[in-house]
């Protein structure tokens with residue numbers, strides 16, 4: 001739960017959306033951001049660029065998920081709801097179609113239980129194990145079910161042929177983790193074909209979540 005007021009959270013969502021857009025982590029109307037409020041959630045609206053969010057027009061949902069103000073929420077609201085439902089301490093969820101993470105989500109020969117190797121300490125601390133969620137068409141309820149199945153054990157998931165979904169205790173934590181994931185996907189692709197010296201199981205075990 002965030003200690004920021006609702007109006008501060010609205011501004012933070014818009015600032016973060018613009019930052020994602022300016023850095024090419026979001027394009028068109030792809031990607032969505034949500035935060036938990038004491039009485040429900042704020043979600044980014046459907047069909048709007050993260051680069052042009054308006055704090056006053058963010059979708060506000062009540063605790064039962066009913067829209068109470070703002071524009072209609074993202075059609076991917078179900079992804080966010082699945083994370084909040086299974087991870088009670090989640091304060092924010094970020095979902096992107098960021099290029100390098102999507103590229104990795106399409107590779108045929110990855111470990112579905114943990115897609116990326118532990119190549120840096122910060123990746124291990126902010127993301128940890130990253131399972132691949134089997135492909136389902138956007139809006140298919142089976143996708144929500146597949147996310148729910150993995151969400152209780154993992155705050156970061158990679159949707160096959162789609163993109164990452166990351167939950168955090170705060171908006172900053174979720175944003176830092178999804179950015180670490182995207183950069184690690186980029187490094188992984190850069191290193192493909194090279195022999196890797198990933199962190200050992202002991203080195204991974206010695207790290208604490210950030």
Ligand SMILES: [Zn+2]
Nearest residue numbers: 076097162163
């Ligand atoms: Zn998506």
